Amino acid sequence: MIPNDEVIELLQSLIRNACVNDGTPDSGHEHRSAATLQGYFGVDGTIVEGHPGRQNLIYRVPGSNPAAPTLLLIPHLDVVPASDGGWTYDPFAATRADGYIWGRGALDMLNVTSSMAAIFKRYLDGSLPPLPGDLVFAATADEEAGSVLGAELLAEEHWDLVACDYLLTEVANPSFETPSGPVLPVTVAEKGPAWRRLSTRGAPGHGSQPYGSRNALIPLAHAISRLAEAPTPVDITDEWRTFVVGLELPDDLTSRLLDPDLVDGAIDDLAVDDPIFARWVHACTHMTITPSGLHSGIKSNVVPEDGFAEVDVRKLPGQDETDVNDHFRKVLGPDLDEVDIDPIVTFPANASPYEGLLWEAIGDAAEELAGHRRLLPAITPVATDARFFRARGVTAYGVGLFDDEATFGGMLAMFHGDDERVSEESVRRTTAMLERTVARFGELS
Ligand SMILES: [Zn+2]
Known part of the structure; x- marks a missing residue:
């Protein structure tokens, strides 16, 4: 049994490291939490650094049977920025109050990062026997800005370090109550980003005489409002x-x-x-479409000669880039064919089968700890580190176990929101759930 205070103190350290990823390469500072984890493990791991300070930390405990499958624990170290105001406690103080640990990252996902580290430490120092297959731990940078300096870098250029057959990462969600008892969502799939840039060209002119001018802002504004109002493919x-x-x-x-x-x-x-x-x-x-940026014009009295807009598009498993392009062209219509549409970020939606070794291990752990094995395969609308591994045939899930008061909607509201917090009981249960899942995976391997 892993002492809950040990996990909570590690979680507090990771929150206080404030590895805030604002999307710029010089943010993140994941080297702070990589150092915290190396100190906690008492052994140096392998560092992969795609940009100064943007550290990924990797360890591998060899298994006893080379033919057995490898399990990767892959939590991220970075967090999104926190708003000024709106928080009961300083988001980077990791205040422990009212049975909760408060702070940015408490749910996304430093709680799981801490639990996974505490479990992995036992395999690393030999206090738990090795699994039949290798057990790998990779704490990543840059998950909150597309994983370019994190999981993508590891999967593309350092596959030997993170090669695996199964993995656990986010998203861990609270249970749902149903008429016949609780059900536990397990994240098995995620939507694929299909971000687009819309651009227009006009001709500059004096803002005092608009008649007959070619104002680049006007078609762009029409395009955005049509995209925002049109129903999207189901x-x-x-x-x-x-x-x-x-x-x-x-x-x-x-x-x-x-x-x-x-x-x-x-x-x-x-x-x-x-x-x-x-x-x-x-x-x-x-398929969701969110216009997320509009840039045009240089001065109040000048007709804009060009402009561009950014649109966050997410496609479901079963939808592809052609579906996105077809939808955009249909909604914009022939009168807006002057609007150029170009991809910014694209990645396929991806899913793992909800059956097999790791699925059974999660079910067994749930049965032991929650008294039921009713697992629900959940889609997450956000992109996670899992996608780079699913693309290589790895089975990837996100799972945890929360206190009885935690709700799915409450969790959704706190992700990237104000007053993000996790209860001490949820930390305890998630550690137990993941510990039992890893051990059971080994027993079934
Ligand atoms: Zn996350």
Whole structure:
């Protein structure tokens, strides 16, 4: 049994290191938390640094049977910035109060990072016997800005260090209550970014005489409003179907949530009581389109000669780049064919099968610790480090175990939001869940 205070103190150190990734290469400073973890383990690991200070830390404990599958624990070290104000406690003080640890990263995902480190330490120092296969620990940089200096770098250029068959990473979610008891979501799939840049060209002129001018801002503004208002393509995936059925909602709501023609009305109904959950349901059933930037003009009295907009697009498993392009062209229509559409960031949506060795290990751990093995395959709308590994055939999941008060909607609200916090009990349960999952994976290997 791993002492909970040990995990909580490590979590506090990682929060206080403030490895804030604002998207610029000089932010992040993950070397601080790489140093904390090396001190905690008492053994130096392998550092991969894609930019000064942007450190990934990797260890491998060899297994006893070369033919057995390798398991990778891959948590990230960076966090997103915190707003000024809006927090009860300083987001980087890691205050322990009211049964919670408060701070940026408490849920995304330094809680899991700490639990995984505490478990891995036992294998590293030999106090737990080695698994049949290798056990690898890779704490990554830059997850919050596309993983270019983190998991992508490791998978593309240092595969020998992180090669694996199975992995555990984010997202760990609280259970849902259903009429026949709790069900535990396990993240098995994620949407694929398909970000676009829209650009226009006009001709400069004096702002006092607009008649007949070619103002680059006008078609761009039309394009954005059409994209924001048009319904986006629906895809009911197998993961979604299994997830919704497992929630044991009223029959009518279940069938509407699984019907491409009725799902929008069902989401509107859900939004009355739970707008945050409704937003997530929408993201799990639709290609989403979020205009996220607009840049044009140099001065109040000059007709803009060019402009561009950025659009965050996320496609579901089953949707591809062609679907995105077709949707954009259809919505913009022939009168806006002057708007150029170019990809910025694209990556396929990806999913792991919800069966097999690691799935069974998670089910066994849940049965032992939560008294049931009812797992729901969940899609996450966000991109995680798992995608670079699923692309290489690795089975990847995110799982944890939370206290009885934690709710799925509450968790969604705290991800990248104010007053992010995790309870001491959730830390304890997540450590136990992951510890038992790793051990059971070894027993089943
Ligand atoms: Zn995360």
